[in-house]
Amino acid sequence: EAQVTQNPRYLITVTGKKLTVTCSQNMNHEYMSWYRQDPGLGLRQIYYSMNVEVTDKGDVPEGYKVSRKEKRNFPLILESPSPNQTSLYFCASSSSGSKTDTQYFGPGTRLTVL
């Protein structure tokens, strides 16, 4: 089954404790991205990747890091989480990043930073 998976689905942590949210897709997609969803703000892009070893900032990259060492994986790293990073995070992928592509979303990771 074609899908985007994220782990963990739920995470409660404390300020400053480094964490990684994993994202994996099995569709051989080149383009992957991370969004955060906050009430009343919709989805905002954090980082995206056009291919292996090619990443770039989205609209709200501060406090986040990413890497793309393999085509299928695109982990999101919070080196020193803060309470304002409490949010619902979505990973998404698309075939080539073309402007006409459909993006496929993972189920989401709900992060709470205390």
Add this chain to the structure above:
Amino acid sequence: AQSVTQLDSQVPVFEEAPVELRCNYSSSVSVYLFWYVQYPNQGLQLLLKYLSGSTLVKGINGFEAEFNKSQTSFHLRKPSVHISDTAEYFCAVSDRGSTLGRLYFGRGTQLTVWP
């Protein structure tokens, strides 16, 4: 950057009633337009998209949307809703002028269908 405005944050309707969810975008340049739906506790999935051609686009689950270039709008409609349509709906735009495959999302409209 694009700006996408979803005019209603919440739309309550009764089952079998028609519904319209409104979306306007900012740019006058050519765009591609999308509607995504998010069911409770799930990720987003594509409802429909407009790339070119006919301005009336049909999607899954009986939804359709009409692209209006002069009004820079892409409103989503369904003639008769079901309780299972209760979800959050997001309008999104990608800019043909951009070199990157970026999607800009509206803030979402929560559709609640009552029996």
